[in-house]
Amino acid sequence: MRIAKSALIDPDKNGLYGMAAVALSFFVFAYSSKFGQISILAYYAVWFPLVIVDYRRVLGNYTRYIWIFAFGILAVLSSFWSDAMSTTMRASIQYLTHIICALIAMRVISITTLTRGALIGIIVVLLYSLLFGIYLSDALDGTFSFVGAFSSKNQLGFYASLGVIFAACSVLVLRQRDIIWLGIAGVAGLMSAYCLLASQSATSVITTAAIVALIIGFLPVGMLSPANRKMIFFAVVGLGGLVVVASLQFGLLDAVLGVFGKDSTLTGRTYLWQQGIEAAKASPILGVGYQGFWVAGFFDAERLWNDFFITTRSGFHFHNTYIETVVENGFVGMLFLGIVLYGTLFGHLRSILMRKSDPQGLVLLALCALFVVRSFVEIDIIFAYQIGSFLLYYAAGKLTLPQRAPAGAFSGMAMKPLAGR
Template sequence: MKIAKASLVSPDRNGAYGAVAVALSIFVFAYSARFGQVSILLYYGLWLPLVVVDYRRVLGHAGRNVWIVGFAVFACLSVFWSAAPGMTARTGIQYLSHVVCALIAVRVISVKTLARGAVAGIGMVLFYSLFFGVYHLDPLDGTYSFVGAFASKNQLGFYASLGIYFAFVAPVALGERGLWLAASGVVVLLAGYCLVASQSATSVLTTALIIGLWLGMRGVGLLRPRHRKGLFLAAAVCGGMLGIAAVYGGGIDLVLGLFGKDSTLTGRTYLWQQGIEAAMASPVFGVGYQAYWVQGFSEPERLWEEFYIATRSGFHFHNTFIEAMVETGLIGLTLLTVVLLVTALGHTRRLLNEDHDIQSSVLFGVALLLVVRSFVEIDIMNPYHVGSFLLYFAAGKLTLPQASRQRPAADPRPAQAALQVGQLRYR
């Protein structure tokens, strides 16, 4: 049995394979800690062999991705000054190979296939959590919350947020109907329940904010291109002023109070302070990628004890920029911030300058969600994480030529037929 290359690597013809690959990848991202190395090998097996199928199409022009892979390469290089070189070497290679898989997906997966795979994959993740999930006590605020099959309610909340977003844009932006519309409805119900049960204020607030901003950008897109930038700038200024007023006027405390939280964000402000102090000890290069939260080191041991982390693992500073500064210093922070901001601003610019850019419309929401969450989570700094995969996928799409994003390649058969007819007439 011979399988056509296009059914694997052509974004216009590999919808079935692409959706399955994305769905299984997301499931692996969620539960690789449970299923171990076999699941990671499955993830690599979905993407890396495509290079052998058609390396020119799959790899593309490597020079366009230099700004995208900069942080991953620097993370690997940090092994030379790492406080835990063995940990840095292993996780650095994992992160770089994870980025490579995401960039392969950029070349072979359309945004519609991504959305379908995300709906299916997140649906499986949430179903699994509902069947095998548990409740955990948060010793800091004394409340029980549903964490699903994860170790943290914030991770369950993140998948629920992504589930609601992709299930929303699938019919609204991508025009999904029939089976995929029904699947989106089921995922919205599952994600909504998990979002409430997890009691993750971060996920609830960011989900509502991103959906609102996406609809706002959709409204801006109805205007002519020359009017969009002015309205967008005015809305950004007004939003900034409202944000400042909320911070200094007590609005933030009021909103957090609705979720039973206080202005310290359940100890996160103290954790941020500790992270900033740790970053100042090695401000340029950091202590090495993934080399801070290592068992046996005095400072992480102290923080694990203060925050009742009995497993002494899976903890972080709950802020992407502080975590990046601690591990990779100012250089790493700059490289990672470039990827995050260029991705968000790049898709925003395309929406302001172009009409009916469905791809950037979907990826704009993804990038914005990651930007907002970066202030309270580290979704984009770890290998085998759905946040980092989506970030590099969205970034990679900015490197593709405009024509290949907007229109499928022209079918050469009509031109060939016309040429043959002309040759016959000449004879």
Template structure:
């Protein structure tokens, strides 16, 4: 029996394969620290063999990805000056290959398939955590919170927030059955329960801000592209004014108090100051990718001890930019900012300029959530992580849109035209 290539690599046609691949990938991202190498090999087996089917269709013109892979390339090069070259070499190769898989997904998986896979994957992750997980005690604030099978409630909260957002976005897709929408709602409710149980302030605030922004931006789709631009400019200006006013009036402290936090963010401000000091050792190129949190290194051991991290692993500076400064200096920090900025700007411009605004709008929400969380977590800097997979998937889509050119983008059919076959691509 000869199988068609389309069921594996053609967006829309490969819906079932792609949904399963994304779902299993999400599960691997959550629990690879438990199942180790076999789970990672499964992740690679889902994406890399697609290159053998049709490498041109799967990889495309990879020169357009230079701005996307620049950070990963620099991370790999840091092995030459790393304080822990073996750790850096291994992590760098893992991160680079992880990005390749995400870019393959960007070429072969459409938005409907991605959301279906996210719903299935996050449901499995949450179900597994609620079935076998437990509460953990936080010695810094003296509270108990449910963390599932994770070592941090924030990770459980992140997957729960993705479940809620994927369910919210799925409801607006054209040509989806009521049954599947009902299932998406159930997954979203399960995600909300996971958010409440995790008590993750970062996840709740990031999700709330993302949903509000997406709803506001979605209202502009009823207007012409020129009018959308004015609305977006006004909205961004208003958001900056509100944020500055809220900070100056102490609203931020009230919000933190509601979640049981104080102005130190449960020790994170101290951790950030320690990160700035560590970055001064090698401010231009850093200490090497993942070369700081290494067992036996005095500063890492000291911070693990101060924050009661008995496992002596899985810890970071809780800020993407400070982590990048420590590991890869100003150059590395600038490169990760480049990926985040160009990706965010790319999806936003697509929402404004293209008649096919729904798909880019949903991806804008994903990117916005990652950007908000980047000030408190490092979701996009590690291999085999859902945050970095989603970032580079979206970046790959932006690169595809840019290759189409402005004229082709403006001439793209309206998203409602896809209702006949349920596809939203590119």
């Protein structure tokens, strides 16, 4: 039996395959450490073979993606000056091929298919954690919390955050009204909310609330003219800045953190950041090599593992994307990564402010905003086989394609703009 090419690579016709591929990818990102190489091979198997189907359509013109590939290419090149050359070479090749998979997905998966596949994948991931999950003590704050089938409550909280956000986007942004998908969004949202609370991850709870508020706040934007949208946006940004300053000045931040058992030092993170800044001074331009710091036998890594009681000698980092990047790939690496992260964020923001209707832009803006907020306290986008890096490069690649407005786009941004005064 022959399968039509469109059923695999046409974003308007490959919904079934696309949802399955996205859901499987999410599960692999969550539990590849448990299921090993076979799960990674399954991930590659759903994306790379599409190149054979129609390489021109699936790959596109990669010369347009240089800014997207820059950090991944630097990671590979860093193998030549890394003291852990084999570790850096293997990890960087994995990261570069991971970027390619995300860009393949970007060209063949619509935002509606991505959202539906994400909801299914997150339900499966969280269900597995609820069935086989455990409680662990957090090395940073000493709390005892539910981590699911992950090794950290922050990882569980991250997936739960994405579940809430994708559920909100499905209902509010993409206006999915099919009873089946409403039910799936509801289940994903409820499971995610429960896991979010059970994980006791302050980072995840606070950022999720902020991103959902961002989504709701942008819903009526399409009713305004572009000039009015910009005016309101900058007014809100200014107000938000005042709120942040007031929070720091009057102790509101400490009060919020206190609810989660945290303090202004983020329970050990500030010490870890200080150590990362000191480590970065050794090679500030190009770093010590991609994933070349946290290597068994290296003195500084061993010392910090001992300080934080990390007996496994793995799965630890500086809990700050920028510090981690500067240590491993220097300020050059941070520049390249910043271009991808912030270029994608502002690219989708500009699209929302300038276009009459851009539901895809709002979904991807919400995801990028989540990564930006979390980047100051977590590491979500600089490793291979992670949901954060996959979604970031998917969102970055979408900026290189002509605008597509999926069916079922939310009506708020599709309404006729009000005339500017």
